[in-house]
Amino acid sequence: MRIIACDGISGTATDGRREALIDLSLTGPLDPGTWVLTFLGAAREVLQEDEALKIRAALDGLGAVIAGGDLGDAFADLEATGPTLPPHLAAAKAAGKTIA
Template identity: 60%
Template structure:
């Protein structure tokens, strides 16, 4: 399984960047970005540009997963998901609303 990591770009040269954690990031999929931009990185490649709030929520969830994997309870790492309840991806919600699938 591949897990996306939120990374803030500290140095950008064309489609190559250095992230705050020292990792090298390929920006080919998202195009050149200004320094300070947050991206969601997968195996050294930025797959999406995200905002600071989303980066924080993802980092918090990853911390919660680490906690659970070491026997903890995860704390409030998923409070944002708990507060809104389950949601279908937009394409599945549209299919459900149109009666093409059943819940």
């Protein structure tokens, strides 16, 4: 969501379709225009705009599937790169280990 107004540790945010009162206790006061990841009415993390837009596209794609549609390009950023191993598993694979 994007913060549109802030009053101490509470703020008003929008996802483009609705506005909601958001608890900012975990992030502190934020400037209007700041993107945040929210869960259960609280801002959990400040996001960069590009990351927020990817999350929004993914949620829109999932909503479309739930409504009987298709994903479209909601996960295009992931499809273009393919899966990758976490660093510790990539190192193990490079060392020839086949058992964790």
